[in-house]
Each structure stands twice: as structure tokens, then as C-alpha cells.
Amino acid sequence: MTITAKANSLWEYANPRKFLATSERLLPFFWLASTTCLVVGLVWGFFFTPDDYKQGSTVKIIYLHVPSALMAINCWLMMLAASLIWLVRRHHVSALAARAAAPVGIVFTLVALVTGAIWGQPMWGSWWAWDPRLTSFLILFLFYLGYVALWEAIEDPDTAADLTSVLCLVGSVFAILSRYAVNFWNQGLHQGASVMRVAAVTGSDTEEKVSNIYFFPLMLCIVGFVLLFIALVLYRTCTEIRARRIKALLARERANA
Amino acid sequence: MIALLLRDLKLAFRAGGGFGLGLAFFLIVTVLVPFSVGPQSSLLSIIAPGVLWLGALLACLLSLDRLLALDWEDGSLDLLATAPLPLEAVVAVKSLAHWLTTGLPLVLVAPLLGVMLNLPETGFTWLVVSLLIGTPALSVIGTFGAAITVGLKRGGLLLSLLVLPLYVPTLIFGAEVARRGATGTELETPLLLLAGITTATIALLPFASAAVLKINLR
Numbered sequence: 001m002t003i004t005a006k007a008n009s010l011w012e013y014a015n016p017r018k019f020l021a022t023s024e025r026l027l028p029f030f031w032l033a034s035t036t037c038l039v040v041g042l043v044w045g046f047f048f049t050p051d052d053y054k055q056g057s058t059v060k061i062i063y064l065h066v067p068s069a070l071m072a073i074n075c076w077l078m079m080l081a082a083s084l085i086w087l088v089r090r091h092h093v094s095a096l097a098a099r100a101a102a103p104v105g106i107v108f109t110l111v112a113l114v115t116g117a118i119w120g121q122p123m124w125g126s127w128w129a130w131d132p133r134l135t136s137f138l139i140l141f142l143f144y145l146g147y148v149a150l151w152e153a154i155e156d157p158d159t160a161a162d163l164t165s166v167l168c169l170v171g172s173v174f175a176i177l178s179r180y181a182v183n184f185w186n187q188g189l190h191q192g193a194s195v196m197r198v199a200a201v202t203g204s205d206t207e208e209k210v211s212n213i214y215f216f217p218l219m220l221c222i223v224g225f226v227l228l229f230i231a232l233v234l235y236r237t238c239t240e241i242r243a244r245r246i247k248a249l250l251a252r253e254r255a256n257a
Numbered sequence: 258m259i260a261l262l263l264r265d266l267k268l269a270f271r272a273g274g275g276f277g278l279g280l281a282f283f284l285i286v287t288v289l290v291p292f293s294v295g296p297q298s299s300l301l302s303i304i305a306p307g308v309l310w311l312g313a314l315l316a317c318l319l320s321l322d323r324l325l326a327l328d329w330e331d332g333s334l335d336l337l338a339t340a341p342l343p344l345e346a347v348v349a350v351k352s353l354a355h356w357l358t359t360g361l362p363l364v365l366v367a368p369l370l371g372v373m374l375n376l377p378e379t380g381f382t383w384l385v386v387s388l389l390i391g392t393p394a395l396s397v398i399g400t401f402g403a404a405i406t407v408g409l410k411r412g413g414l415l416l417s418l419l420v421l422p423l424y425v426p427t428l429i430f431g432a433e434v435a436r437r438g439a440t441g442t443e444l445e446t447p448l449l450l451l452a453g454i455t456t457a458t459i460a461l462l463p464f465a466s467a468a469v470l471k472i473n474l475r
Binding site for chain 2: 139142143145146149150153154159162163166167169170174175177178181182184185
């Protein structure tokens with residue numbers, strides 16, 4: 001096939017050495033870019049946007065809540081893609097990247113849940129409601145926990161990679177199923193999608209939407225979170241690769257001795 | 258296949274098998290509920306469908322770690338894997354045996370416990386129907402969880418953690434059918450969705466379970 005034969009195909013980065021070298025070179029840029037975006041976006045959002053006329057200053061928690069919720073889902077999608085690549089093409093880097101991403105996803109999910117609770121308390125009058133969105137995030141959190149626990153529980157790395165990949169696939173199907181089941185089960189307090197609608201950006205629709213004043217710093221925060229996620233996953237994957245290497249070296253030394 | 262099914266059933270019914278375990282647990286949970294929430298019959302009749310469904314689910318969960326672990330320990334799983342029967346069929350038969358020994362007794366006992374929890378008269382049929390349709394899904398999903406954790410020393414906790422989120426859709430729709438049956442409202446939609454989940458899991462999950470089991474037996 002042309003894809004594999006080409007000298008500069010994407011699959012070259014499945015080679016751990018190549019992956020390490022490239023991500024090593026890219027990482028400083030990602031760190032820098034994500035820090036810049038986050039600092040500018042958060043400072044802009046927290047100090048240079050007006051308070052909402054109804055919600056007061058609590059509205060500003062949106063700059064942490066929305067991006068982390070977004071990345072919590074995207075992180076799972078990335079793990080799904082990585083698991084598929086591992087199952088089909090058996091590239092170790094891919095399995096390690098999925099493993100490296102999971103704790104990052106847990107943290108994002110937790111941040112989204114906690115900031116949501118802090119925001120919900122003054123707005124809805126309760127820390128927690130069995131609202132569809134909240135409930136699906138709780139279920140997502142459980143999926144993450146199970147995934148990480150399975151990685152930790154199995155000693156043989158290849159078996160662990162295989163089992164967690166299958167779990168990720170099956171889990172994704174059930175996560176989507178739960179999402180709609182939960183929707184069916186309870187109509188909630190949480191507002192619908194209000195950031196990514198085109199009409200909301202151009203300001204031409206009359207439904208609930210995020211106002212333009214808040215939109216640009218929010219966009220910056222989202223970009224910052226995406227870059228932060230990429231940087232963290234690259235960094236953690238490199239660490240995993242090195243840990244694997246050390247293990248191999250130790251095993252070889254023991255075999256020689 | 259039939260021989261394997263009979264063998265599993267025999268093992269479950271004999272001493273040391275898991276037959277009574279789920280049933281006893283179900284009884285204990287539902288009998289203890291009135292002590293914990295109070296004896297008002299109006300309150301009990303509202304929560305009865307949910308409590309019965311939750312009890313059935315937990316009883317299923319309890320017996321899952323015996324589903325494959327015993328065969329794994331004494332080595333018969335290796336023999337089954339090399340037998341001419343495809344592993345998918347083995348897993349499917351195992352789920353069926355689990356359902357016959359755990360799910361079906363729960364369904365049969367549920368109306369009796371419904372009387373104790375003051376379930377409204379209209380609710381009985383739908384409670385039994387929803388459990389009858391829903392519990393096979395619980396067994397099949399549980400088999401998948403058991404197949405993933407079969408090689409682990411203390412897989413019990415991990416098994417519950419993995420299976421719990423997978424059980425959510427079944428529980429939602431199953432309990433919804435029972436609840437709507439009890440209040441006498443329209444219940445076609447959740448019933449169809451519940452049936453859809455069960456048939457889809459029965460059709461697809463044995464393949465995933467067999468794949469996982471193959472990895473574990475490697």
C-alpha cells in the first residue's frame with residue numbers, strides 16, 4: 001500500500017524512538033502555547049468581562065467548566081481511536097497513549113463535575129441534581145475509573161492493552177446508550193448546547209446562548225485546554241515509553257547476571 | 258452445548274453452587290427496605306418497582322464472580338477453549354446458565370416480594386414482564402465483565418466497578434417499565450427500548466466476551 005510505503009507516513013510515529021524525538025521537540029511549543037492561551041483567556045475572562053445581569057460574577061466559572069467538560073469527552077474519543085489503532089495495527093505507542101490519556105480525562109471530568117456543582121449551588125439552589133448531563137458525566141467518570149483500574153490490575157502489558165481496548169470499545173457503545181437513556185429518564189435543569197451553535201456566534205437566534213462578550217475569552221480557554229491536553233498526553237506517553245524501556249533494560253540485565 | 262448447559266446447571270444446584278446466593282440476597286434486600294424507609298404503605302408502593310429492580314440487579318452482580326472464575330481455577334476453561342465448540346457459544350451457554358440459575362428465580366420470586374412492598378395491582382404483570390425481558394441482558398453483560406476480570410486474583414471489586422456503568426441503561430429502562438406499569442401510564446417506549454437492549458446485547462456481547470476470554474487464556 002502507498003500509505004505504508006511512503007517515507008513520511010503518519011505511521012512512522014508508531015516507532016517509539018521517532019515518537020520520542022518528535023514529541024520532545026514539539027512539547028515546549030505546546031506548553032508555551034497552552035499556557036499563553038490559558039493565562040490570556042482566563043485573565044480576560046475573569047477580570048475584563050462584565051458580570052452577567054442575572055447570574056452576577058458566578059457566570060465566570062464557565063471559563064473552566066465548559067472547556068474541561070468538552071475535553072473530558074474528547075479525551076475518551078481519543079482513547080477510543082488509540083484503542084482501535086492498537087487492536088488493528090498493534091502499535092505499542094498507541095496503547096501507551098490511551099493509557100496516558102485516561103488519568104488526564106479523569107481530572108477533566110472531575111473538574112467539570114466540581115465546577116458544575118459550584119456553579120449549580122447559587123443558580124439552581126443545589127450542588128447536585130439528577131439532570132441528564134450531570135448523570136452522564138457521572139457515568140463517564142465511572143467508566144474512566146474502571147478503565148484505569150483495569151490497566152493497573154493486570155501485570156502483563158500486552159494483555160492489559162488488549163483488555164482495556166476492548167473495554168474502551170464496549171464502554172463507548174454503552175456510554176452513548178446511557179447518554180440517551182438518561183435523557184429519556186429525566187428532563188433536566190442544565191441548558192442545552194449553547195456554545196458551538198453557528199447562530200449563537202453570529203447572534204442571529206433568540207434562544208439561550210453565550211453572549212459575544214464571553215465568547216472570545218471562552219474560545220481562547222477552550223483552545224488552551226485542547227493544547228494543554230495534547231501536551232499532557234504527549235508528556236505522559238513519553239514517560240510511559242521510558243518506563244517500559246527501563247523495565248526491558250532491567251529484565252535484560254537480570255537475564256545476563 | 259446442551260451437555261455444557263446441563264453441567265453448569267448441575268454445578269450451580271449442588272452444594273457450594275451459587276444458586277441460592279442471589280435469591281437470598283434479593284430476599285434480604287427487599288425485606289430490609291421497609292425497615293429502613295418506614296412502613297407507610299403509600300411510600301412503599303411508590304418505590305416498590307425501583308427497589309425490586311435494584312435488588313434483582315445487585316443479586317445478579319453478586320453471583321457474577323463465580324460465573325467463570327471457578328472454571329478458570331480448576332482448568333476446565335482451558336479445556337472448553339480447545340473443545341470443538343466455538344468459544345462464543347461457550348460464553349453464550351454460560352450466560353444462559355447464569356440466567357437460569359439467577360435471573361429466572363428472581364423473576365419468579367419478584368411478585369411475592371411485590372406483595373410485601375405493597376405494589377399496586379396493575380404493576381405485577383409489568384414487573385414480571387420487565388424483569389423477564391431485562392434480566393437476560395444483565396447476565397450477558399455480567400458475563401463480559403467476568404470474562405475481562407477472570408485472570409485477576411481479586412477481581413471482585415474491579416468486576417463490580419466495570420459492570421456497574423454498563424448496567425445503567427438496562428436499569429433505567431427496566432425500572433421505568435415497572436414504574437409506569439405500577440402507575441398505569443403508557444409504557445410502550447421503554448418496553449421496546451429494554452427489549453432492544455436485551456436482544457442487541459445477546460446478539461453482540463458474546464463475541465466481545467469470547468475475544469476477551471481468548472486474550473486472558475493466551
